[in-house]
Amino acid sequence: MPADPLAPLPPLPPARRDGRGPRPGLRRDVRGRGLRHPLPFGARAGRGRADALMDAVEKAVDRLAGLQAPGLRRVAARLERIPDRLDERLALQRARAVADEEGLFGRAERDGADGVVITLFERPLTESADPADLEEAVYAVALSRCAAALGVDPQVLDPSWGRA
Structure with missing residues (x-):
């Protein structure tokens, strides 16, 4: 009969008296590689940067x-890794030929009369x-890109934006 997947993990073996072997309470790798054993049932892993960015994008779209x-x-909204022709954009920006610095972080296009599609770039953000x-x-970034796509000031779209 297979082992019950919901059964608790077996306890760690006791530490040896000569100082070798597992130390009680030390379950993390000293080189920072994370846990050495699977997470117990119900424990949550920490959120990564990608999850935090996805949550931020969802909140911005809802707002x-x-x-x-x-x-x-x-x-x-769409999320892309890096903007197209990044090297060219950075060279133009360094030469001060382009005044739009936020173009490195995202862009927005109109989608019909009442819609906007925002593309945000993960790496620069x-x-x-x-x-x-x-x-x-x-x-x-999303607000400024939408305002640019609609041809209005960001304060017109969100009057509370920029106020302390």
């Missing part, structure tokens, strides 16, 4: 759709934003 602004009745401020950074 934009809740603004009830004309042109933002349907908001969709996660590398430039502090993890604690990731939600606000994603919302700021």
